[in-house]
Amino acid sequence: MLVVDSLGKRYGRRWIFRQISFSVSIGDRLAILGHNGSGKSTLLKSLAGLIPPTEGTIKLDGDSRISLGYAALEMALYPQLSVAEHLQLSADLRGVPARTDELLKRVNLEYAADYLASALSTGMKARLKLAMAIQPEPKVLLLDEPGASLDEAGRTLVQEIAEEQASRGALIVATNEPQERRLATHELVLAE
Amino acid sequence: MNSSWRSEIFAVFRKEVMTELRSRSGLTTGALFAFVTVVTIALATYNQRIEKNLAAALVWNAIMFSSILSLPRTFIGEEEAGTGDLLRLMARPHAVFWGKSLFNVVQALLTGIVLSVMFIIFTNIKLTVPWLYAVSLVFGCISLAGAVTICGALVCRANNRYALAAAVAVPILLPLISLGITGVRIGIGPFETDASFLGGVRAGYGLIGYAIATLVIGPPLYAAVWKS
Amino acid sequence: MVRTKGMDASLSGNPDSERMMLWLIAAPTFFANFLLIGAMTRLADGMKKAALGLLLSLGYLCLAPVLLQLATEVEFSFVVLSGPLLLTGINFVILFGTGKKAEMELPALALSFAAGYVVSVGLGVLDVSVRPLPDIDQFPLPILAVILGAVIVTALSSVFYKLVDGSFELVKTLAKIVFAIAVSFATFLSYAVQDAASFQKPELARIFFWHFPCPIMATGLICIGAWFSFKYLQTKDLAWDARASATNELGYIFCLATMTTGILFSYVQWGDWWQWDPRQTSFLIVLLIYLAYFVLRGAMPDEDRRAANSGAYALAALGPALFLIFVFPRLPQIAQASFHPTKSIMAGEIKGYYAYVISATMTLSLVFSVWLYKMRVAASLFEQEVNNNDGTMETNRITPTPTGVVRPVRVPDQD
Numbered sequence: 001m002l003v004v005d006s007l008g009k010r011y012g013r014r015w016i017f018r019q020i021s022f023s024v025s026i027g028d029r030l031a032i033l034g035h036n037g038s039g040k041s042t043l044l045k046s047l048a049g050l051i052p053p054t055e056g057t058i059k060l061d062g063d064s065r066i067s068l069g070y071a072a073l074e075m076a077l078y079p080q081l082s083v084a085e086h087l088q089l090s091a092d093l094r095g096v097p098a099r100t101d102e103l104l105k106r107v108n109l110e111y112a113a114d115y116l117a118s119a120l121s122t123g124m125k126a127r128l129k130l131a132m133a134i135q136p137e138p139k140v141l142l143l144d145e146p147g148a149s150l151d152e153a154g155r156t157l158v159q160e161i162a163e164e165q166a167s168r169g170a171l172i173v174a175t176n177e178p179q180e181r182r183l184a185t186h187e188l189v190l191a192e
Numbered sequence: 193m194n195s196s197w198r199s200e201i202f203a204v205f206r207k208e209v210m211t212e213l214r215s216r217s218g219l220t221t222g223a224l225f226a227f228v229t230v231v232t233i234a235l236a237t238y239n240q241r242i243e244k245n246l247a248a249a250l251v252w253n254a255i256m257f258s259s260i261l262s263l264p265r266t267f268i269g270e271e272e273a274g275t276g277d278l279l280r281l282m283a284r285p286h287a288v289f290w291g292k293s294l295f296n297v298v299q300a301l302l303t304g305i306v307l308s309v310m311f312i313i314f315t316n317i318k319l320t321v322p323w324l325y326a327v328s329l330v331f332g333c334i335s336l337a338g339a340v341t342i343c344g345a346l347v348c349r350a351n352n353r354y355a356l357a358a359a360v361a362v363p364i365l366l367p368l369i370s371l372g373i374t375g376v377r378i379g380i381g382p383f384e385t386d387a388s389f390l391g392g393v394r395a396g397y398g399l400i401g402y403a404i405a406t407l408v409i410g411p412p413l414y415a416a417v418w419k420s
Numbered sequence: 421m422v423r424t425k426g427m428d429a430s431l432s433g434n435p436d437s438e439r440m441m442l443w444l445i446a447a448p449t450f451f452a453n454f455l456l457i458g459a460m461t462r463l464a465d466g467m468k469k470a471a472l473g474l475l476l477s478l479g480y481l482c483l484a485p486v487l488l489q490l491a492t493e494v495e496f497s498f499v500v501l502s503g504p505l506l507l508t509g510i511n512f513v514i515l516f517g518t519g520k521k522a523e524m525e526l527p528a529l530a531l532s533f534a535a536g537y538v539v540s541v542g543l544g545v546l547d548v549s550v551r552p553l554p555d556i557d558q559f560p561l562p563i564l565a566v567i568l569g570a571v572i573v574t575a576l577s578s579v580f581y582k583l584v585d586g587s588f589e590l591v592k593t594l595a596k597i598v599f600a601i602a603v604s605f606a607t608f609l610s611y612a613v614q615d616a617a618s619f620q621k622p623e624l625a626r627i628f629f630w631h632f633p634c635p636i637m638a639t640g641l642i643c644i645g646a647w648f649s650f651k652y653l654q655t656k657d658l659a660w661d662a663r664a665s666a667t668n669e670l671g672y673i674f675c676l677a678t679m680t681t682g683i684l685f686s687y688v689q690w691g692d693w694w695q696w697d698p699r700q701t702s703f704l705i706v707l708l709i710y711l712a713y714f715v716l717r718g719a720m721p722d723e724d725r726r727a728a729n730s731g732a733y734a735l736a737a738l739g740p741a742l743f744l745i746f747v748f749p750r751l752p753q754i755a756q757a758s759f760h761p762t763k764s765i766m767a768g769e770i771k772g773y774y775a776y777v778i779s780a781t782m783t784l785s786l787v788f789s790v791w792l793y794k795m796r797v798a799a800s801l802f803e804q805e806v807n808n809n810d811g812t813m814e815t816n817r818i819t820p821t822p823t824g825v826v827r828p829v830r831v832p833d834q835d
Contacts, residue, residue, distance in 0.1 A: 010808070011722060012807065013806075013807045048281060049280070049281075049419055050277050050280055050281070050419070052419060052420050052724045052725075052728075054723075064281075065281070065283070065284070070281055074274070075274070075277050075278060076273050076274030076275045076277075076278065077278065078273070078275055078278075080210065080211045080215055081210060081211065085210070089206075089207050089282075090282050092200060092202075092203035093203050093204070093279075093283040093284075093287065094282050094283075095196050095200070132278075132282075339736075342732075342736050343733075343736075346716065346729045346732055346733050346736070347729070349720070349725060350719035350720045350729070351719045351721075352719060356715065356716065356719055359712050360715070360716055362708070363705055363708040363709040363711075363712055363737075364709060364712075364736065366705050366740070366744075367705075367740045367744055367748065368740075370748070405739060409735070409736065409739075413732040413735060413736055416653040416728060416731070417725075417728045417732045420724050420725045420727075420728035420729065
């Protein structure tokens with residue numbers, strides 16, 4: 001489903017990570033661990049295709065727009081678009097059904113469908129990004145510190161989504177939280 | 193073009209329009225710049241008849257600089273707000289490029305047409321060959337939009353993007369501007385010989401070719417830098 | 421036998437003192453040249469380079485009287501010209517051979533080449549204008565002088581190399597000597613040919629030999645650079661980016677040489693430094709287009725991003741650049757305004773010795789470019805290698821500790 005072979009990324013002369021190889025298939029839940037600055041987010045971004053790796057290969061089955069879902073704290077939303085418009089845009093671009101009501105209900109945002117993204121709190125933004133990530137029912141779901149800005153209900157939501165994902169594909173989560181770590185069936189520790 | 197491409201391109205275009213209408217940053221900046229330029233020219237040449245070479249150069253200068261100011265925003269704004277990643281996750285590069293180019297073409301045409309109408313009114317210029325003037329203006333603006341969109345896409349993830357966008361775009365635009373000036377100059381007229389009229393027509397063809405070329409090579413180039 | 425010239429009466433006094441003056445102009449220029457490179461490169465290397473550059477310049481200056489004597493006896497001036505050309509070449513060798521921070525050195529490189537080229541051609545022009553030209557029959561002695569000069573300078577450069585990075589290779593040194601001799605000989609030939617009667621200042625038409633190859637090399641290199649960029653975008657292999665940037669840098673340097681020799685040519689033949697001649701103008705814009713390429717590269721620290729974006733720019737810029745070089749100067753109304761003798765070149769009016777000299781300078785620029793290109797690419801690849809090894813040059817030091825999946829509840833499936 002997703003095969004990573006001797007992946008490495010360096011900026012200038014500093015290797016962020018190197019020689020990372022693994023593969024995930026249906027039901028796998030991989031936690032990427034490591035302290036701050038160990039390259040968890042960079043690795044996840046590489047897997048999502050947002051950063052070109054310096055060496056190594058990533059093989060993903062199917063069109064990455066549909067078979068990959070990605071949500072991260074630092075990813076921005078369009079301040080001038082509403083919550084529902086975000087989901088519509090995402091669906092149009094990916095060529096999948098929008099399922100706006102269903103998804104908003106799933107992440108408990110149905111009351112905020114017409115809010116502009118600039119008016120959302122960090123936690124609400126995180127929920128919207130989760131909704132966009134699971135919209136195409138991806139084979140691989142990448143979550144970068146999913147619980148970081150969420151309340152207790154939100155964390156439960158992440159757990160539920162993680163379990164749903166395992167039935168349909170694989171989950172890769174970058175985290176340091178013991179609770180999220182427990183979600184995983186496998187772990188990968190990035191050393192300095 | 194099948195329906196999925198069309199809906200993707202249209203989704204990008206609609207997103208640009210909605211963002212623009214709700215923030216009004218790009219169009220306002222461009223329009224204000226164009227307006228100020230035309231008024232300045234009109235004031236500076238008050239009471240004089242502007243020579244046709246100068247008039248053509250002034251029109252194109254105003255269009256070029258207002259475009260360079262407003263058009264690269266479509267890509268640069270995306271990276272500044274940090275939404276570039278969102279788009280890279282969900283869209284195909286060709287659709288993004290086409291959607292944004294379409295939006296920029298509309299924006300450039302609006303600016304170009306409004307600006308040149310204002311220019312004609314303020315400076316009392318009579319057009320000898322209106323159709324050549326129109327062709328040069330329309331295809332000039334399309335080429336301009338295409339070329340500036342490419343440049344915006346190339347510089348959007350660099351340091352000091354705005355200054356760089358101008359530095360990168362201006363030299364690439366100069367051949368296009370030289371064709372545009374020839375076309376508009378002959379369009380304003382009066383011209384001396386048939387040969388110079390033919391030169392103007394050829395410049396018009398050149399602009400059409402330039403417009404097609406930028407829109408054809410733009411998407412593959414953008415696709416190549418899309419995920420870098 | 422001897423043709424007399426008289427462009428500037430105030431300078432045509434004692435030939436020896438004039439030659440001495442030329443050398444006094446030349447020496448500080450070379451010195452400044454080296455200092456500039458030294459300052460531009462990193463401090464430790466830079467100090468070393470600057471100091472050695474000073475030594476070399478002084479050493480060459482001490483040799484000047486000997487060469488001068490040889491040259492004066494046979495009323496010949498090309499030794500003066502071949503000196504700066506050779507020094508510029510050596511300059512390049514040092515810069516490319518020892519440079520590690522490739523991106524930073526481009527401005528230094530371009531400036532030093534332009535300075536060297538202008539000094540060479542400028543001194544040649546000045547020299548020809550103040551004194552009688554020798555006759556073509558007096559070949560042997562000047563050739564000996566040139567060969568001696570070339571050998572000495574190349575030997576000095578090898579010593580220089582040895583001091584800078586401790587390496588010395590006989591074959592390469594011999595190749596350099598042969599090349600230096602060839603350059604000197606071409607320079608010599610360019611002085612020995614007949615004046616070109618159709619020019620306003622027939623004797624100064626010789627700049628043409630050093631001007632004509634530059635735009636051709638520049639255009640060719642720009643096209644090759646675009647091809648390499650295309651290959652990079654296709655393969656995403658940084659080696660192609662190294663090749664593309666090296667080619668474009670060289671192309672840019674030839675653009676600069678085109679402009680500088682062109683400006684000089686314009687001054688002596690048309691009376692003004694800048695004529696707004698269509699070809700001059702369009703080449704200036706080409707210069708700007710490629711300047712933007714390097715500015716763009718400089719603005720992107722991430723190598724992959726820099727390679728992709730500048731590569732795409734090089735491809736996008738190729739169209740406008742070719743338009744400016746080939747189409748724009750031929751547009752009907754614009755072609756009439758040009759002073760450029762395009763028609764006489766196209767109509768094959770370059771014959772006899774002129775054709776030989778142009779072939780020689782063309783060939784030499786080609787050899788020179790290939791040589792520089794290879795060194796430049798090698799330096800870039802070396803830099804990439806160094807970066808891959810955390811900045812150390814011991815390639816076997818890093819055996820990356822594979823970061824694996826630990827504490828697996830279940831070993832990952834290989835699918």
